[in-house]
Amino acid sequence: MRPDIPIALTERRPPLETQQSTVWTRRQQAVCVRRAYKKYGQSSNPHVILDGLNMTVPKGCIYGLLGASGCGKTTLLSCIVGRRRLNAGEIWVLGGKPGSAGSGVPGPRIGYMPQEIALYGEFTIRETMQFFGMVNGMKPEAVDEELVFLLEFLQLPTASRSVKNLSGGQQRRVSFAAALLHKPELLILDEPTVGVDPVLRQGIWDHLVHLAKDEGTTVIITTHYIDETRQAHMIGLMRGGKFLAEESPTALLQKYNCQSLEDVFLKLSVIQNRGKRRRSSILHDITAAITVPETSPVPAVEALNSICDNSSEMSGEFGDSISPVPLSKRMSICSGHARANAEPELPPEVNIKMSFFERYKIYQSHHMRALIWKNFLWMWRNVAVMLFIVGLPVAQIVLFCLSIGKDPYGLHLAVVNHETTNKTCPPTGSCYLNELSCQFLHQIEKRRQILDFFDDEESAFRAVKLGKAWGALMFTPNYTTSLRQRIDLGQDASEWILDDSCVSIWLDESNQQISMLLRRDILFAFQDFTATLAAPCNFSSRAVAIPVRFNHPIYGPYVPNFTDFAAPGVILTIIFFLAVALTSGAMLIERNEGILERSLVSGITGIEVLLGHVVCQLMIMVFQSLMVIAFALVVFDVTNEGDVFWISTLTILTGLCGMCFGFVVSCVTDSERNATYLAMGSFLPIVMLCGIIWPVEGMHAAMKTLSFFLPLTQSTESMRSMLARGWPITEPTVYIGFCSTLIWISIFLTSSVLLIKFKKG
Secondary structure, eight states, X not given: OOTTOTTTTTOOSOOHHHHHHTOOXXXXXEEEEEEXXXXXXXXXXXXXXXEEEEEEEETTOEEEEEOOTTSSHHHHHHXXXXXXXXXXXXXXXXXXXXXXXXXXXXXXXXXXXXXXOOSOTTSBHHHHHHHHHHHTTOOHHHHHHHHHHXXXXXXXXXXXXXXXXXXXXXXXXXXXHHHHTTOOSEEEEESTTXXXXXXXXXXXXXHHHHHHHHSOOEEEEXXXXXXXXXXXXXEEEEETTEEEEEEOHHHHHHHHTOSSHHHHHHHHHHHHHTTTSOHHHXXXXXXXXXXXXXXXXXXXXXXXXHHHOTTSSOOOTTSOOOOOOOHHHHTTTSTTOOOTTSOOOOOHHHHOOOOHHHHTOOOOHHHHHHHHHHHHHHHHHTHHHHHHHHHHHHHHHHHHHHHSSOOOOOOEEEEEESSOOOOOOOOTTSOOOSOHHHHHHHHHHTTTOEEEEOSSHHHHHHHHHTTSOSEEEXXXXXXXXXXXHHHHHGGGXXXXXXXXXXXXXXXXXXXXXXXXXXXXXXXXXXXXXXXXHHTTTTOOHHHHSOSOOOOOOSSSOSSOOHHHHHHHHHHHHHHHHHHHHHHHHHHHHHHHTTHHHHHHHTTOOHHHHHHHHHHHHHHHHHHHHHHHHHIIIIISOOOOOSOHHXXXXXXXXXXXXXXXXXXXXXXXXXXXXXXXXHHHHHHHHHHHHTTSSSOGGGSOHHHHHHHHXXXXXXXXXXXXXXXXXXXXXXXXXXXXXXXXXXXXHHHHHHHHHHHHHHOOO
């Protein structure tokens, strides 16, 4: 130990009475951070972001937060504005804890400019200011008045220019103007002068000094230009999530005998990196590296104490302790602040009394007005996109009705007719009992199928095997005679009569739908064939009919089609997943561009954000639903026996359910690509398991149980019951579909609100 500094390691702290006289009330501090500890989870970033960090910002001062990229500046600011939570420690902002009832943080008491531009590129400068003005409760006249000053002060182009048509520097100035617009008590600026020319940069700093001095605004500013913070009242130097120093710029320059703040930061970083060395070695290096002139107002002993005091609350990256100037020094930085000998005041939330309705109010009217105005304006600015979104479900239902569910026609059948080569049958209505095979084939042709005639079975089979025909039919040489004897003899007919009166058919069963429809056409053709002979020949139609009678169906048409079966599920699926795409896309754009974060800092709640999107997009979705139903039921005549009102209501509720699911997708994913993957991954299971393309009754028992809990299963069955059966809302099958949809809406909406609330950063 050097003899000329005998008290360097003994008198580390001011006297107790000095400490007690410099304790500030929370009302005298704009921001107070104590023992802040913030750590990201192992899944994202395992290193410590903030560790034991202390910070005090007096009211009405400019506080410069300096440090390299990644040192934790933005993380600290996010904690201050209430968008990230600390693992340990506490933060007081403007006298209250961020997020507490009545604190106004997040809210209009803060003006926040994030690192991102966080603006809508489609909006003009005036529209951008109008939005942020409405969010903060400003009247349009006040916004216009303030806009005139900001345009001139920040050297911005005319207010009618779109943000996307501005340069990068101009966009950052518009973002800065949005933070200044409502004249907040606390102004938090994350690198506002990036890309700004030196003259305008100096003008911005002069304006910040004016706000702090004349209007009492507290400013916290981060910047890469370290030396520009000479005009700040206090600066905090950060490195590795810890403070190296927290003093006035003048005190730092004098204390470390440097010409620039960059040199000060460099020296402190070197000291921090030598934290593993012994204390005596550190003192030797500091003494050799730092020479405090005798004329300096900061004594050498106090300088060494401020660096070496290991009892300080500030700690270096490797354990070395670096102490800021005591609070007694800080209080002289900003003139006009009350001393601690003033009567202590309670935190503001103790004095704030809120009614039950105010405390649990779901939304603020000016917030909802701003959000709805913003959403509709965005839609108006993207007319082409919105027309595509509105027209897409109509186009999809048109494609479905034109391409799905119709009976296949033009199918080739290979025919071997050993009875006759005559392909021209006698006209119907006459009792002609010869060449009955020809008349039978004529009924098949009337169903728009194509008959290809072959001389032998081998040639017909070859055509089927080569894919040139879907089946082969063979008539015996005495088909007509055997058929007449079978009718006349009845049970006395011999075996060879029974065999020769049958038509032998071989079908290609590789396509189930085609083979089933061919079976149906052949059976119906035989029924029509016997019916055309019965009347003119005085036969009993019942005697020649198949001894199975299908009466008129209770529900549905006599000849059902797949369109009627699939239409309910397809309509709901189209509306559901288009709503998912629309809402998840809108939310992800806002979040990834920083607009959502900025809105939440302005005091808008997650519920308000969701309600704003629901109100605007619900109108689009209602129009989409009505258009889809109109095209399906009116234009394409899909079978409908139910009430159109309840059908439309269920469709709209399903779209709302899709919107809420889109909110969940946007909250759990980070990019449009991941959202697309999640939406596609959920599309196929829902289509396959919800009874849309195949009945639930035909599924495996495990899949049937799973299907019961999916969003579209019950609503699809409900829609199908209303369309095909005409069941009213009082039927259990119908109202269960409505109840299931409402339950899923509640689940998705609640999940979205919780994710927005608790997934901060």
